[in-house]
């Protein structure tokens with residue numbers, strides 16, 4: 156166990172400025188950092204882009220010993236390692252992209268018991284390896300194991316939307332090193348998921364410092380655009396993006412301001428999420444043909460092509476304004492000026508929707524989150540779920556967890572359908588309600604309902620296929636689809 160100090164002994168404000176280049180803490184960051192520095196176990200739930208990473212990165216720098224960060228996302232690990240290295244912090248990662256030589260070097264550093272590494276990012280699977288656990292015991296015996304940070308902690312819970320069985324094995328940390336503080340971080344956890352994480356990781360609820368921040372992102376404008384199979388909603392999107400370019404170009408002050416920031420009036424960075432790989436490519440093609448810079452991004456593309464798309468988009472290069480991606484793109488990529496996130500059809504879960512929409516407006520400026528909702532897509536999503544349920548094994552290890560997962564997926568999808576169909580409440584309020592967040596949800600006309608509820612109702616009546624029609628089509632098996640990709 157590291158030597159404990161009162162957090163007051165550390166000059167965290169100085170480190171915030173010198174290492175992170177930030178002028179002040181955001182609300183509650185100081186309290187979270189202080190609690191973890193004082194050796195408390197911490198649970199932090201806060202909105203997307205709140206600045207959760209700082210809450211374990213800063214303690215890792217000012218404190219003795221090494222902080223182990225467990226993360227499910229390769230992009231997040233590599234991105235954070237790159238940005239912390241720029242700030243001259245000794246940070247390492249062991250994942251599938253780490254070379255054998257680097258891995259050996261990192262392990263030798265741990266083996267000596269007094270590692271120079273301040274932060275080590277690893278996957279949950281890596282934490283299961285005996286060889287790694289042995290090294291942790293060595294570091295711990297030298298009182299150099301400072302804390303364990305579990306990022307995207309909702310992955311621990313079978314009730315969560317992104318369950319990863321290997322996260323459950325992280326219980327090892329508390330079982331083996333009961334005095335080493337653990338900090339769990341997530342943007343998306345319902346009450347049930349929170350309780351499950353705490354129990355699974357063997358944290359003591361009586362001693363745990365719980366920080367639950369608002370889910371609210373007031374700078375995001377949430378909007379549902381209704382569609383049916385009868386109509387191609389591409390035209391609607393094209394009109395939206397062209398109108399945005401035109402508004403910027405018509406405003407000379409804005410155009411000059413963008414030019415001084417080395418940006419173009421037609422550079423409106425955004426992400427379009429689609430569930431199907433084939434849509435990524437055809438949509439990016441269509442946009443390019445209409446003079447809008449767009450690139451596809453999905454796991455089936457060659458690595459070099461994906462890396463080029465990502466780098467061009469992050470750097471605001473001409474031709475790379477919009478990324479058309481399958482789900483999970485952008486998690487862990489901290490691009491500040493994403494001005495819109497579009498869901499081309501209903502996503503798979505409420506939590507997935509919130510996290511993906513949360514890639515927009517990380518600089519705090521107004522940004523749009525548009526979800527194209529059609530009842531035919533809803534029925535496709537439901538048929539996919541039913542098919543997965545029918546296919547799941549009835550016996551064997553892990554069956555109960557899988558069944559629970561599919562049940563949760565169904566509930567989450569149902570909640571998202573209700574969100575899309577709703578014409579009676581502010582969308583910020585509906586999101587808060589889903590996460591049982593009872594705090595304020597300021598919405599200064601930043602959702603379609605608050606902006607014009609009557610128009611929303613009219614658009615819904617005009618835009619959606621009728622339930623009668625969908626029901627007949629369902630009976631004819633018209634909404635059976637291939638796998639999501």
Ligand SMILES: Nc1ncnc2c1ncn2[C@@H]1O[C@H](COP(=O)(O)OP(=O)(O)OP(=O)(O)O)[C@@H](O)[C@H]1O
Pocket residue numbers: 177178179180181184201202203204205206207208209341342487489513517
């Ligand atoms: N005190 C601060 N002052 C200014 N910027 C900050 C501060 N803390 C964090 N940030 C910035 O906020 C952005 C979001 O931080 P971070 O990536 O940690 O978000 P997050 O809470 O993990 O969000 P998500 O769940 O969406 O990934 C980063 O650009 C980070 O540099």
